[in-house]
Amino acid sequence: MVETGLAFVVALAAGLVPVLSIEVYLLGAVALTDDGALVAMAVAAGLGQTLGKLPYYYAGRGTLSAPWLRRRTETPGKWTERAARWRRRAEERPLWGVGLLALSSFASIPPFMVVSVLAGVVRMNVVLFSVVTLATRTARFLVIVLAPAWGLSFLP
Numbered sequence: 001m002v003e004t005g006l007a008f009v010v011a012l013a014a015g016l017v018p019v020l021s022i023e024v025y026l027l028g029a030v031a032l033t034d035d036g037a038l039v040a041m042a043v044a045a046g047l048g049q050t051l052g053k054l055p056y057y058y059a060g061r062g063t064l065s066a067p068w069l070r071r072r073t074e075t076p077g078k079w080t081e082r083a084a085r086w087r088r089r090a091e092e093r094p095l096w097g098v099g100l101l102a103l104s105s106f107a108s109i110p111p112f113m114v115v116s117v118l119a120g121v122v123r124m125n126v127v128l129f130s131v132v133t134l135a136t137r138t139a140r141f142l143v144i145v146l147a148p149a150w151g152l153s154f155l156p
Contacts, residue, residue, distance in 0.1 A: 003033055004040045011045035015052015018113055022049065023144055030148045038145040046138030050130055053116040057129055060120025090122035097124055098132055105136035 007025065014020035022045050029041055090097035101124070104115035119129050 003029060003037055004044045007041040008044040008048040011048025012052045013048075015049045016055065022141070026141060026144050027148065030145055030152070035146075039142065042141035042145050043138055045141045046134055049137045049141075050134045053112065053133060054126075054130070056113055056116035057120040057124075057126065060117035061123065062120075086118055087122045090124065097122060098128065101129065101132050102136045105133050106140050 007022070007029065010020070010025045011022040014022040014025075026038075026041065026045060030038065033041070097119070100110075101115055101119055104110050104112045116129075116133075
């Protein structure tokens with residue numbers, strides 16, 4: 001139970017501070033805990049990451065003050081053009097935006113922090129953002145914890 005709570009806290013911190021890695025923490029947990037706890041830890045990490053990415057979403061939306069982002073969007077240039085292009089694409093094809101969010105959340109390509117901000121910029125529904133993020137981050141963490149545990153089960 002403690003390891004599940006700790007996975008949530010580490011995931012939340014890693015969601016807020018990009019240099020921290022929940023993946024490294026979970027891989028360490030594979031060697032130290034039993035399989036039953038790993039699934040609970042992956043789910044807790046998915047929830048922590050979802051909550052950790054919401055401030056980036058709200059910064060992109062303009063709800064949270066982010067001076068660096070405001071300067072970027074108010075200054076004409078590449079960033080403004082890209083944001084407008086992404087907004088048009090997301091409005092014209094909502095499934096495209098959800099697909100990009102799911103891909104980024106699961107594979108981190110493109111970087112998920114950037115996509116979280118863009119989801120706010122294009123005004124994606126916050127419930128949709130949260131549900132897709134929770135599902136795909138949890139799936140990512142399940143793969144991270146169960147694949148090595150499965151591989152270790154073959155060792156004598």
